[in-house]
């Protein structure tokens with residue numbers, strides 16, 4: 001097997017009139033969600049050369065090395081596999097490229113051609129059945145309701161009203177497209193840390209709810225992972241559709257899925273009953289959240305501050 005880093009190499013193979021069949025394998029599904037026996041039975045049911053089937057079997061048993069994608073819009077675990085039917089032992093595995101972005105978006109239910117902040121497959125695998133009693137009528141991240149889509153924040157959400165939505169929560173400021181994209185890239189450059197999640201109304205192409213999970217690496221708790229729930233907001237026009245519960249529980253289940261040992265939040269006092277109803281509690285003797293603000297207007301007004309910071 002050869003790893004081809006350049007599209008030109010593939011073009012060359014085609015130029016040499018060798019047959020090249022292409023298929024996309026999603027590692028997450030292949031390795032983590034689908035029993036390999038079932039997957040192989042499905043592969044065997046396809047009309048493929050026997051050696052191709054054997055090659056995929058070897059591949060699933062990790063007997064064949066695989067190069068993961070370096071492309072910024074493709075998550076680790078998504079790559080393109082070219083299996084040459086007459087010579088499967090010389091099949092190719094290459095990172096996806098820009099041409100495949102549209103397919104990637106379609107497969108993952110993202111706005112066409114857009115880039116997600118994190119792997120959308122993580123949302124799809126969340127198990128809402130364990131919290132089904134919270135929702136009436138039943139909804140989940142996979143089935144949030146007519147024309148609604150729960151997904152990671154995407155670059156294009158600058159134009160889908162994400163910042164205007166956040167301004168219903170607190171001060172946002174005037175953020176240019178460049179600033180937004182720069183911050184998005186910075187978040188994306190911190191692997192496995194920022195999980196900004198949104199609900200989109202696909203009829204209006206507007207982001208109408210959002211919540212963020214931020215994970216924090218710890219030394220304590222056996223080098224554990226702590227989750228923080230931040231920036232929860234639902235567009236006022238969409239209240240009464242259980243979207244607050246939905247977006248909070250989506251990132252809460254995500255924190256659990258990612259192995260966080262706890263998830264915590266700060267909120268306005270009036271929202272305490274809402275978060276209590278979702279399982280968040282003021283732990284006895286451990287329920288304080290304190291703040292020091294560094295904006296010049298308020299820092300010296302905090303009682304008790306005697307030294308200049």
Ligand code: 16G
Pocket residue numbers: 169170171229230231232233265266267268
């Ligand atoms: C709320 C938010 C917090 C956000 C803050 C903004 C939740 C659970 N909490 O406390 O994430 O950062 O409001 O308020 O969404 P600020 O502008 O006063 O910092």
